[in-house]
Amino acid sequence: MGARVLILILALAACEKQSKLYCEKHPGDLDNCGFLDAGIDARPMCASDMDCAATPSAPYCELNIHECVECYQSGQCTANPVEKFCDLSTFQCTSCVRNTDCTSNVCLPNGECGDDSNVAYVDPDLGGNNATCAMATPCKTLAAALTTKKPFVMLKGMLDETVTIDAQSVTILAEPGTVLTKSSNGVVLTITGSSDVSIFDLTIVGAAEKGIALDMNSTLRVNRVTITGCDGKDRRAIEAKNATLFVSRSTIYSNLGGGVYVDAGSIYQITNSFFYRNGDVGSATGGLTLLPTSSALNRFEMNTVVDNHAKATVPGGVSCSANIAAPNNLVVHNTSGTILLDTTQIQVGGCNFDDSHYGGDLTEYMFKVPDGTGPWDYHVNAGSMAIDRGVTSDIKFDLDGETRPQGTQNDLGADEFK
Secondary structure, three states, X not given: OHHHHHHHHHHHHHHHOOOHHHHHHOOOXXXXXXXOOOOOOOOOEOOOHHHHOOOOOOOEEEOOOOXXXXXXXXXXXXXXXXXXXXXXXXXXXXXXXXXXXXXXXXXXXOOOEOOOXXXXXXXXXXXOOOOOXXXXXXXXXXXXXXXXXXXXXXXXXXXXXXXXXXXXXXXXXXXXXXXXXXXXXXXXXXXXXXOXXXXXXXXXXXXXXXXXXXXXXXXXXXXXXXXXXXOOOOOOOEEEOOOEEEEEOOEEEOOOOOXXXXXXXXXXXXXXXXXXXXXXXXXXXXXXXEOOOOOOOOEEEOOEEEOOEEOOOOOOOEEEOOOOEOOOOEEEOOEEOOEOOHHHOEOOOOOEOOXXXXXXXXXXXXXXXOOOOOOOEEEEOOOOOOOOOOOOOOOOEXXXXXXXXXXXXXXXXXXXXX
């Protein structure tokens, strides 16, 4: 019970205060903590570097957000020879930004280089399971890496396995192009037993079961993650039961079983993500089903939910039970059964989408590649009515890591046009 209360407190802090405590414990939650160090109003506003001269820790003016920052390019990181890279998601000097900045080929989410002492390496092409999963002797499977109990795991290549994380805290990182799949029937990744898991940059491909099953007071954060191919009836890409789910800068698409399901006993914060072409005419979930009713703890903002499908009694876009504000979203062209109307986008009496746009018409948003057989691209083109139509938000970056706003106001949806 105590662990559950702690999770509730931390989630509330993230939603309402963006607290330093929360961000120290959740460095991977970039949407909520992004550039934050001491609070949302910690940075002075500015129009030029001269306005920042009185702030030695933040002497440069980042003109997209008009705030004083430690850096906005790596050439400004000269004070500490170890911290020579400028992280543009935090505007702070760090030891690394990319994996290739480190001899260990692992840049941790806090901007430090990992090594064999805290990272378990996985490469199915080169590895053979062993007790250490070191860089020179990687393991073959994620399951083997988890037995080392190291706080970080670095994945590479194509992994075909069923994985369960039980009562464990771990951050899973992935090199570009890494895929975790289950080619035969079965849940790809199960997270249970009050586990605390973060996943970065991984693609998960399901089959006739769920992609991720999250339960038993566990916490999951997915960042820059793609999930697709979960095609069993009502076997969603992510299913959270009595758990805490954070989704940011991720893409959930082409899952015939549905996108994301969060039950009434869970907490969620879902931001800056694409949800498209999930569900079918008989699905209980199209894009997302969000059942929690606690308005203080949950967040749904700056998402693009488009071309999803659900059965006739369910909105194809977002079915949301709580009466919470859900600003800056695009929820368009989603169907219930075979019906496409404004009323098939969101649940009547659910989340408040007054500061979002929802409706059946697709053309006015000018998505780049919304038609055909794929690959699809739901970034917006110039002239989209999503541009400069959003309201003020403390989220400073979009799905691609570009700063918000680029124009006079935030854009609607996960993509900030640049």
